[in-house]
Amino acid sequence: MLANWRRFLLFIIIAAFLTGTMFAGGCNVVNGFLPVKQEKRGGVPDNADSLPGVGPDAIADVVSRSSPAVVKISTKVSSSEVANPFASDPFLRQFFGIPFASKQLEEGLGSGVLISNDGYILTNEHVIEGANEIDVSVSGIDKAIEAKVIGSDVDLDLALLKINTQSALHFLKLGNSDQIKVGNWVIAIGNPYGLDHTVTTGVISAKGRPISVGDRQYENLLQTDASINPGNSGGPLLNLQGEVVGINTAINAQAQGIGFAIPTSTVQRVLEDLKNSENNVHPWVGVQVRPVDGEVARYLGLAKAEGALVTGVVAGSPAQKSGLRQWDVIVEFNGAKVNNADELVEAIKAAQVGNNVNVLVVRNRQLQLVNIMVADKPRNIR
Numbered sequence: 001m002l003a004n005w006r007r008f009l010l011f012i013i014i015a016a017f018l019t020g021t022m023f024a025g026g027c028n029v030v031n032g033f034l035p036v037k038q039e040k041r042g043g044v045p046d047n048a049d050s051l052p053g054v055g056p057d058a059i060a061d062v063v064s065r066s067s068p069a070v071v072k073i074s075t076k077v078s079s080s081e082v083a084n085p086f087a088s089d090p091f092l093r094q095f096f097g098i099p100f101a102s103k104q105l106e107e108g109l110g111s112g113v114l115i116s117n118d119g120y121i122l123t124n125e126h127v128i129e130g131a132n133e134i135d136v137s138v139s140g141i142d143k144a145i146e147a148k149v150i151g152s153d154v155d156l157d158l159a160l161l162k163i164n165t166q167s168a169l170h171f172l173k174l175g176n177s178d179q180i181k182v183g184n185w186v187i188a189i190g191n192p193y194g195l196d197h198t199v200t201t202g203v204i205s206a207k208g209r210p211i212s213v214g215d216r217q218y219e220n221l222l223q224t225d226a227s228i229n230p231g232n233s234g235g236p237l238l239n240l241q242g243e244v245v246g247i248n249t250a251i252n253a254q255a256q257g258i259g260f261a262i263p264t265s266t267v268q269r270v271l272e273d274l275k276n277s278e279n280n281v282h283p284w285v286g287v288q289v290r291p292v293d294g295e296v297a298r299y300l301g302l303a304k305a306e307g308a309l310v311t312g313v314v315a316g317s318p319a320q321k322s323g324l325r326q327w328d329v330i331v332e333f334n335g336a337k338v339n340n341a342d343e344l345v346e347a348i349k350a351a352q353v354g355n356n357v358n359v360l361v362v363r364n365r366q367l368q369l370v371n372i373m374v375a376d377k378p379r380n381i382r
Contacts, residue, residue, distance in 0.1 A: 062187055062242045063199050068139045068170035070235055072191045073123055073147070073161075075108040075131035111190035111235030112136065112161065113244060114171040120275070121161040122267065123234030124249055125152045126216075128159050136163050139170075139197070151277030153270055157216055157249060158262065159234075160274040172236060174271075175243025177222065177263035180204055188226040188248055188259070190235030202226030202257065209260060220266060222246045225257035237261040283351045284377035285324075286317020289341045292329060300329060301365040307331040308344040310361075322372040325363065332360035348374070 110127030114120070121136065128134055128149060135144040145163045152159040180186075181204065188200045202225040209221040224237065228248050237246035246261030289308040297305040307329040313320045330338050333347040334357040351357055351374045359370045 058240055059185075059187060059199075059201060062238060062240060063189065066172055066187075066236070066238055066242050067189060067197050067199075069114040069172045070139075070189045070191075070197060071112045071114060071121060072137040072194070072196060073108075073110045073112050073121075073127055073234060074135045074137070074144065075106075075110070075128055076133040077106040077108070077130045109191065109194055109231045110233045111231065111248070113234075113236040113247070114138075114169055115174060115244070116171050117169050119163040119165065119169060120150070121147065121163065122244075122247055123159050123161060124247065124262075125154055125157045125159045127234045128152070128161070134161065136161065137196075138163070138165070138167075141165065141167055151274035153274065155216065156262065156266060156270060157218070158247065158267060158270065158274065160271070172238075172242065172244050174264045174268060175239055175241065175245045177245045177265045180207075180222070180239060180245050182206060185240055186224055186226055186245065187238040187240075188224070188228055188232060188235060188261075189238065190228075190232035190248060192229035192231040194231055198229075198232075200227040202259075205258070207263075211260065218249075218260070218262075220263060221249065221260040222263050224259050224261060226259060227257075228259035232259075281353045282377035283348050283353050283374050284317075285348055285372050285374060286314035286319040287324060287330075288312035288314075289330070289344055291341045300327070300362065302329065302362060306339050307362065308338055308341040318372050318375050322359075322370050324359070324361070324370055324372065328361040328363050330359055330361050331367075333357065334359075 108127065108131065110123060112121040112123035112127070115122050134147040134149065136147045137144045145165055147161040147163050150160045150162050184204050186202060186204055188202075189197060192198050204222060205225050206223040208219075209223045210217070210219050211221060212218070222237065222245070224246075226237070232248045235248045236244040237248055239245050244264055246263050247267060248259065248261045288311045290311050292300075292302065292305050292307050292309050294305050296302075296309055310319075310324060310326055310328045310330065313324055313326060330344055332338055333344055334351060336347055338344045338347065353374055353376045356371055356373050359372055361368050361370055
C-alpha cells in the first residue's frame with residue numbers, strides 16, 4: 001500500500017514539472033504537440049530575423065547603402081508666371097492647386113538618382129522642364145554641381161542628366177519591376193519640401209495603373225502607399241534589396257496613401273535612347289502652330305483654310321530673330337507648300353540644322369518672305 005502511494009506521489013511531481021515547463025516556454029513543446037506562439041511587432045513576426053531581407057534592420061540597411069546615390073535637383077527658369085518653388089510640377093498644381101503669382105524667376109525642386117559612377121542621373125522630365133539652370137546636390141560634396149540634360153522623354157516623363165566631378169560617386173542598380181508583387185515592401189527616398197534624404201516606406205498597392213496628369217497620359221505606373229510629397233518627384237522607389245524598381249512621379253492628395261512611380265521596365269526600355277540623344281540633333285525654329293480653320297481664314301482674310309497659324313514665337317529662337325510674328329500664317333517652307341500645321345512640323349524635322357530656309361507667310365493679308373536659320377533644339381525646350 002505504501003509503495004502504491006509513493007508511485008502516485010512520484011507521478012504527480014513529474015506531471016507538475018512537465019506542466020510548468022510547457023507554460024514557462026510559452027507552450028513551445030519540442031515534439032510539436034502545441035503550435036508556436038509568435039507576437040508581432042508592426043506586422044513583422046518576432047522571428048523575422050530568420051527571414052531574408054525582412055529583419056528589423058533591413059530597411060535601415062537599405063537606406064544606409066542607398067541614400068548617397070539620391071540627389072537633390074534645383075532648377076531655375078526665367079520669365080515664369082509662378083512663385084512657389086514646387087509650382088513647376090504639374091502633378092502638384094493638379095492635386096494641390098498651387099496658385100500662380102506675378103512674373104519672376106521660377107525655382108524648382110526635385111529629386112534624382114545616380115545610376116552610374118560617372119555621373120548619369122535619372123529623374124522626371126517635369127522636374128527639369130524648361131529649366132535654364134540645373135544644379136545637383138550630392139551627398140559628401142559641399143557645392144552643388146551644374147548638370148547637363150543628356151536626353152528627355154516628355155510622354156514618359158523621364159530625363160537623363162549628367163554631372164562631372166572628380167569624386168567617387170555612389171550609384172544604384174536598376175532592378176526588375178516586373179518581378180515585384182502587390183504587397184511587397186518598398187522604400188521611397190527623396191527631398192520633399194527640400195528636406196534632404198527623407199525616407200518613407202510602404203507596399204506596392206497595384207501595378208499597371210493608367211492615370212492622366214496635365215497633358216501626359218501614363219499607362220503602366222506602380223501604385224504605392226509610401227508617402228510621396230512635393231520634391232519627391234524623380235527620386236527612387238526601392239525594393240528590399242536596394243534596387244531601383246521605380247522613379248517616383250505623382251501623388252494624389254485627394255486620397256490617403258496613393259502615390260505613383262514609373263516602373264524600371266519602362267526606364268530600361270528607353271535608357272539607351274536617352275543616352276544616345278546627346279549625339280542627336282533636333283531641327284527647330286521656335287514656333288508654336290495650329291491648323292487654320294474656316295473661322296481663322298475668314299478673320300485673317302485668307303482665300304482658303306490652308307497653312308499653319310503661328311500662335312507663339314519662342315524668345316531668342318531663330319523664328320524670333322528672323323522677324324516671324326504671332327498670327328503669321330506659314331504657307332510655304334523651304335520651297336514646299338504647307339497645307340496644315342502637321343506638314344510644317346514634318347518639314348522642319350526634315351531640314352538640316354545650320355541651313356537657312358525661306359519661309360513664305362501671310363501677314364496682314366500680304367505675302368512676305370522670311371529667312372530663318374534652322375537650329376538644334378535646346379534640351380530645355382519641350
